[in-house]
Amino acid sequence: xxxxxxxxxxxxxxxxxxxxxxxxxxxxxxxxxxxxxxxxxxxxxxxxxxxxxxxxxxxxxxxxxxxxxxxxxxxxxxxxxxxxxxxxxxxxxxxxxxxxxxxxxxxxxxxxxxxxxxxxxxxxxxxxxxxxxxxxxxxxxxxxxxx
Amino acid sequence: xxxxxxxxxxxxxxxxxxxxxxxxxxxxxxxxxxxxxxxxxxxxxxxxxxxxxxxxxxxxxxxxxxxxxxxxxxxxxxxxxxxxxxxxxxxxxxxxxxxxxxxxxxxxxxxx
Numbered sequence: 001x002x003x004x005x006x007x008x009x010x011x012x013x014x015x016x017x018x019x020x021x022x023x024x025x026x027x028x029x030x031x032x033x034x035x036x037x038x039x040x041x042x043x044x045x046x047x048x049x050x051x052x053x054x055x056x057x058x059x060x061x062x063x064x065x066x067x068x069x070x071x072x073x074x075x076x077x078x079x080x081x082x083x084x085x086x087x088x089x090x091x092x093x094x095x096x097x098x099x100x101x102x103x104x105x106x107x108x109x110x111x112x113x114x115x116x117x118x119x120x121x122x123x124x125x126x127x128x129x130x131x132x133x134x135x136x137x138x139x140x141x142x143x144x145x146x147x
Numbered sequence: 148x149x150x151x152x153x154x155x156x157x158x159x160x161x162x163x164x165x166x167x168x169x170x171x172x173x174x175x176x177x178x179x180x181x182x183x184x185x186x187x188x189x190x191x192x193x194x195x196x197x198x199x200x201x202x203x204x205x206x207x208x209x210x211x212x213x214x215x216x217x218x219x220x221x222x223x224x225x226x227x228x229x230x231x232x233x234x235x236x237x238x239x240x241x242x243x244x245x246x247x248x249x250x251x252x253x254x255x256x257x258x259x
Contacts, residue, residue: 107201
């Protein structure tokens, strides 16, 4: 089965645009047969990735541009999030120990729990950092978490 | 996100409405910290919150820790499914005191 390109969205990190993207993505997933809970999870993971771009790549500048490409090959969904900021140190992009109760640092943990694979890939010519998240989603089935 | 804050007995009840995310959680944090500084017990009524992310979680954890350090109560109530799932995913659902209904909880508190 060929890879289906489902969406290519270009947006800034501003509140209204990110909120609209969440709504759009949720509808897209449900329209493709994903259960609501699975859609909730994927939208949360994408939100966390976007928040990380704003915080770490754009240093809090919400006018920074991003591009999200969504594609699907059978049950495998790919979410490719690119920014146009200077390259970040991806070695610092890691999950933290949940046994320590403290505010913050849960974004990467959430992404890794929800997605089946998460990796930075070599950016394209006009891109800064590219994170690719992959999720196996069977239509009308609940998302199975590994947690 | 909109915020409604009211008091009842020894409690301040903060009711966010909308999504609590990277953009809006600082506003919620400010309101929580302000109430804790006034030495109120806190109940966060989540009935009108459909989405939270790790920033919201960080705000709630910080509120819980600050309230505890001052000997105050910090509780959540009326969680919708999606926010509850996020708390479960981050294994914080057992760290917070969570009530099914904000109103029922406050009635019980009033009766005691």
